[in-house]
Amino acid sequence: MLDNREAQLVREAFQHISLQLVGISARFYARLFERAPAVRPLFAEDIGPQTAKLAQTLTYVVSALSSRDELRERLLLLGKSHAKLGAEPAHYALVGEVLTEVLAETLDSRWTPELDAAWGRLLTFVAETMIEGGAGDVVDLPKSA
Template sequence: MRTRRHSLALLALPDDGLTRRLYALLFEPYPGVRRLFAADVRPQAAMLRTAMQATLEHLGDRDWLSTALGALGAQHAAWGVTEPMYDAFEECMLAAMCELTGEGWTPALAEDWSATFGDVRDLMLAGAARVPPGDGPRA
């Protein structure tokens, strides 16, 4: 946990550097995901950064995490986000973090973040399961 908190400086990069880099890495190997985003991903990158900060600030508050991430998962399901897309997100976010951290990126840090992303994914998918069938992707 301490190693993960140390790497939070990534969220403070100018111009949402971490989250914008994530999208650059995500769209190339997973072009099907691109349709879920506006042409300009800067607003989305800023929202993701804010969501990550809020989630990390509430890591010890299981009720907040369940409620907030469940609602976020339901929203993402309505937009057409599928379970495999969560794995693609994690893969590309870890790659962006590794790239931007450089030599400070360690196997322990990667494992710590992967576990965090797994917990977030599980809570979001629990919320996604509550979305009625047919509430498909946003227009």
């Protein structure tokens, strides 16, 4: 998914922001809801606990970069629960875009084109795997006669 150099770039970047991840997640959700008000009702009214969960998951993803199979299993499960929560494949591009913006703003001059490319590849893996995990759940109900 990422080569060693790319994984190292992503790890180093996250080391710099490890203490800011909950704040970054809060800014992410605020911007996501501003840009796509239609997804707001999918989330609980109090977004506080969710910001902590996202921060935790981002930390996990970055820590598991070298354990591709384990990471993939966790993401398949997360994607499965997301399909039930109402997340649609099209939402993943928007989530990725907003998350990348907030990370890039926070890291400022540390956000290099190389880091951007490595992060983009990681995000593509995360989104594709979650979508794959959710796809198993799609059930075509028989049309009523």
